[in-house]
Amino acid sequence: MTNYLKINPADNVAVAIVTLAKGTKVTIDGIEITLQDEIGAGHKFALKDLAAKENVIKYGYPIGHAKTDLKQGALVNDSNVKTNLEGLLDYEYNPIKVDLNIPNRNLTFKGYKRKNGDVGIRNEIWIVPTVGCVNGIADTIIREFKKTLNGEMKVDAIEAFKHNYGCSQLGDDHEATKMILRNIVKHPNAGGVLVLGLGCENNQPDVFKEFLGEYDTDRVKFIVSQQVNDEIADGVAVLKDLYEKASKDVRTELPISELKIGLKCGGSDGFSGITANPLLGVFSDFMVAQGATTVLTEVPEMFGAETILMNRCESVDLFNKTVHLINDFKQYFLSHGEPVGENPSPGNKAGGISTLEEKALGCTQKCGKAYVKDVLMYGDCIKTKGLNLLSAPGNDLVAATALGAAGCQMVLFTTGRGTPFGSFVPTMKVSTNTPLFEKKPQWIDFNAGSLLQGKSMEDLCEEFIQYVIKVANGEFVNHEKKEAREIAIFKRGVTL
Numbered sequence: 001m002t003n004y005l006k007i008n009p010a011d012n013v014a015v016a017i018v019t020l021a022k023g024t025k026v027t028i029d030g031i032e033i034t035l036q037d038e039i040g041a042g043h044k045f046a047l048k049d050l051a052a053k054e055n056v057i058k059y060g061y062p063i064g065h066a067k068t069d070l071k072q073g074a075l076v077n078d079s080n081v082k083t084n085l086e087g088l089l090d091y092e093y094n095p096i097k098v099d100l101n102i103p104n105r106n107l108t109f110k111g112y113k114r115k116n117g118d119v120g121i122r123n124e125i126w127i128v129p130t131v132g133c134v135n136g137i138a139d140t141i142i143r144e145f146k147k148t149l150n151g152e153m154k155v156d157a158i159e160a161f162k163h164n165y166g167c168s169q170l171g172d173d174h175e176a177t178k179m180i181l182r183n184i185v186k187h188p189n190a191g192g193v194l195v196l197g198l199g200c201e202n203n204q205p206d207v208f209k210e211f212l213g214e215y216d217t218d219r220v221k222f223i224v225s226q227q228v229n230d231e232i233a234d235g236v237a238v239l240k241d242l243y244e245k246a247s248k249d250v251r252t253e254l255p256i257s258e259l260k261i262g263l264k265c266g267g268s269d270g271f272s273g274i275t276a277n278p279l280l281g282v283f284s285d286f287m288v289a290q291g292a293t294t295v296l297t298e299v300p301e302m303f304g305a306e307t308i309l310m311n312r313c314e315s316v317d318l319f320n321k322t323v324h325l326i327n328d329f330k331q332y333f334l335s336h337g338e339p340v341g342e343n344p345s346p347g348n349k350a351g352g353i354s355t356l357e358e359k360a361l362g363c364t365q366k367c368g369k370a371y372v373k374d375v376l377m378y379g380d381c382i383k384t385k386g387l388n389l390l391s392a393p394g395n396d397l398v399a400a401t402a403l404g405a406a407g408c409q410m411v412l413f414t415t416g417r418g419t420p421f422g423s424f425v426p427t428m429k430v431s432t433n434t435p436l437f438e439k440k441p442q443w444i445d446f447n448a449g450s451l452l453q454g455k456s457m458e459d460l461c462e463e464f465i466q467y468v469i470k471v472a473n474g475e476f477v478n479h480e481k482k483e484a485r486e487i488a489i490f491k492r493g494v495t496l
Helices: 132-147 171-185 205-211 231-246 276-289 306-310 316-335 346-350 356-367 396-405 434-439 449-453 457-472
Strands: 013-016 025-028 031-034 044-046 055-058 061-066 108-113 124-129 158-160 190-197 220-224 252-255 260-265 293-296 372-376 386-390 410-415 427-431
Touching: 013 055, 061 356, 108 457, 124 132, 124 171, 124 231, 132 158, 132 190, 132 231, 171 190, 171 205, 171 396, 190 205, 190 231, 205 220, 220 231, 260 276, 260 356, 260 396, 276 293, 276 356, 276 386, 276 410, 276 427, 276 449, 276 457, 293 356, 306 316, 306 356, 316 372, 396 410, 410 457, 427 434, 427 457, 434 449, 449 457
Parallel strands: 124 158, 124 190, 190 220, 260 293, 260 410, 293 386, 372 386, 410 427
Antiparallel strands: 013 044, 025 031, 055 061, 108 252
C-alpha cells in the first residue's frame, strides 16, 4: 500500500493515508510531485497547478473551487477551497440502470415477532413521556422499579426516553413531535411501553392515545400524573406488569429481509468516503438484494451529490419527491438567512473535509448503488422494502432518532472522529481509520480502517454482515453496554 491515494482517474487531488512531510516526493500517474506543505492524514494535495476559480475534483466530481492559484503538491483544504453551492436548483431526471447482481443467500437472524407482525431485535421496557415536564418522574419510576428486581434482568434494557417537547408547540412542529413519539411507542424493539403524561400539556394523553391508532393494549399502558394520587407507585406497578409479560418473549429465527437498517455518519473525516461509507454502501446493496430495507437520511449532507440519488430513483414520481426533499431543506436554510453550503464542522475540517460537496460525495456512498424505492418525510414510517431516503437534518442524535422512528431496528453510524452517543435503537459505530478504533474501543464497534492496511472490501463486508447479524441476534454494541440511550426531536417552529 502507498501512503497516498487518488480515488478517481478524473481527480486533480489525492489523499494522504498517513501524514506526509513537506518536501516528500510522491509519484502518481507517472508524474513525480514534491509536496509543498505537510499533508496530514486524510487531507488532500494538488496533483497539478490549480488556477483561482478552477474546480477541485475528488471522487470524480467537483467539491468546490480554488480561492487562489495553488501549486502542484500544495495542501488543499478549507482555507483555499470554496463551495460551489448556492440557492435552489432546477433538476432534470436522467435515470440510470441499476443491476446489483448479488445473489440471495437466505441468511437468518433471531428476532422478536410482535403481535402485529413487526419484528424487533431487542426486547426492552420503555417509558415515553408525552411532555418534558415528567422526565424526572420517569427516571424515578425506573429507579424504584429496578430496586424490586434485586439485580435480575430478564429484558434487554429498561429506559426512559426523555425530551423537551410535547407542549408550547404549534402546527406542524407539534404534529412532528407527536409522530416521532407515536413511532417510538409502537417500535418493535420494545416489549412494553409506559406512556407517561402530565395532564395539562398540548400533547394531551387522551388525544395522543387516539393518535396512536391500533396498538397492543397489553403492552402499551398510560398514566396521567395529574389524575392519580401517586404516579411513582402506579408507574412501578405498570412496569412490573410489562416486565412480567416481556420477560416471557423469545427470539425466533427470521429471514434478514425483515431487517430495516438506518445509515448515518457523524464526525466525518477525509477517510469517510474512502473506507467506512463505501463499506456501508456495499453492505446496503447486499441487504437490498436480500429483500431487506436500508434508509439514508441527513438531507443537508446530500447537497452537492443529490443528482446521484435523483438519477437512481426508480420513477419520475420518486425523482420529483427527491427534488422536493432537497429544495425544501435548502429553503429551510434560506428562510433563516443561512447559506446552504456551510455544513462542514470544525472536526470535519480538521479531519480533511473542506466543503459540503466533499462531505456529501462521501456521505451518499453509504447507500451504495441500488435504486431509490421510496422517499419519506420526517415522522413517516417505512412502507417499502429496499433503499429509502428520509427527510431529517444532519444532527447526529436528531437524525438517528428519526431513523429509529421510521422503523429501523438499528442504525449504522460511520465516524472518523468518534462519538459515544446512542439513540433509542442500537447505534453501531464504524470507524473510518484504525487509530480511532484503537484509541476508543469503548466507543467504536467495528473498524473499516483496515481497508487502508490492505484488507479487501469483499472480506471486510463479509465480516461486517456477520457482525450485524450478531447484533440483530442480541449482541450489545458499546453504547448499549454503557446504557447510553437518548432521543432528540427536530424542532422547527416557535416556542410559546
